[in-house]
Amino acid sequence: MDCPTCEAMVEPYLDGELPAGESVRFEAALEACPDCRGKLDRLRGLRSLIRELPAERAPDLMRARLERELRAAIPAAAPLVESAPSPTPGSAATPSPRLWSRRSAMAASLLVALGAGWVGGRYTGQDGSRETDELLAGYLRVGLGDRPVDVASSDQHTVKPWFAGRIDYAPPVYDLTSAGFPLLGGRLDVLEGRRIAVLVYRRNQHRLALSLWPATASGDTAPVVSEQDGFAIARWRHAGFELRAIGDIAPKDMSVFAASIDKAMEAGK
Ligand SMILES: [Zn+2]
Structure with missing residues (x-):
């Protein structure tokens, strides 16, 4: 070999x-192959670090370790600042991006986010930095962790009941395969001290995490999509739920995703 x-x-x-x-x-x-053995060890270390990541702001020490591990996980030849290139047919044949995997692309984005002030200050004042921090930390667990989902299924009739007894509300669950976002499953996370449902979807090689919980304010709002260092984040309220979606995808894809969720919620009423 x-x-x-x-x-x-x-x-x-x-x-x-x-x-x-x-x-x-x-x-x-x-x-x-000592090189690949080293790579395997580094990735293992990175993943265990991510498992330990607290739901709330990462302490400085954790951040420093995470940054070190992320840097080690990224192939030296890989461009750091470019966001993840979407895989195109035939791109596997070109030799240079062979090291460029989904995870190293994500690690690069995260590193940029860390450097730009994730858990720091740059997001402060934008739209609630603590929520953004927690969404990003949760997304790390989805995107880089060993277990992206607690219940793995594309069947909404499997995923929805799984949440019963684990959280105090029933999240609407829809598979969006027909819109290009297959459901991978669900997981629990904590956002601002509350245990919430997270649905994990796939878009090509990328994962999206949709966090949702019952809204306290009334009325629907249109999805607002922002881009932060390679991540697209959508925030909106629909049919009595607050929705937040995050993924390392293009903002226009995130808009399509949010619209697809709205449509499914309307149809499922
Ligand atoms: Zn090797």
Whole structure:
């Protein structure tokens, strides 16, 4: 096995996505490849760090460790500031972005966010920095964590009942495969001290997290999409729920997502 091959297998291996025979081949190849062994160790370390990430603002020490780990996880050749390029057919054939995986793209975005003042100050005064911090921290767990969802299913009739007894409201759950956003499942998170439902969707190779909870204010608001260092965040209120969606996708895709949720909520009433 040559190094580009074993390198390409590091993340699927960590995710448990390699068939058994491939795992054995990969483990054998690792013996002979210190670079890939190092990469595997770094990614493991990064993920355990993310598991420990507090729901609230990360303390400085945690932030410093996270930044170090993120830097190590990013291939040196990868551009740091560009947001994740969307994969195009044939792009796998070009040699330079072979190191450029979804996770390293996300790590780069996060690093930029950290440098720009995530848990710092730049977001202060925009639209509630603590909420943004917590959304980003939650998204880290979805995007980089070992377990993006607590209940994995594209079936709304599986995901919706899973929340019963775990939170004090029933979130509307819709699969949006037909709109290009397949439902991956659901998870619990904490936002401003409250336990909330998070639905995880996929857009091509990217993940989106939709947090929703019962609104205290009345009336619908149109989704407002902002872009922050490679992440698109949508905020809106619809059919009695406050909705926040975050993902490393283009703002226009986020607008489509929000509109699709609204449409599904209307149809599901
Ligand atoms: Zn290798």
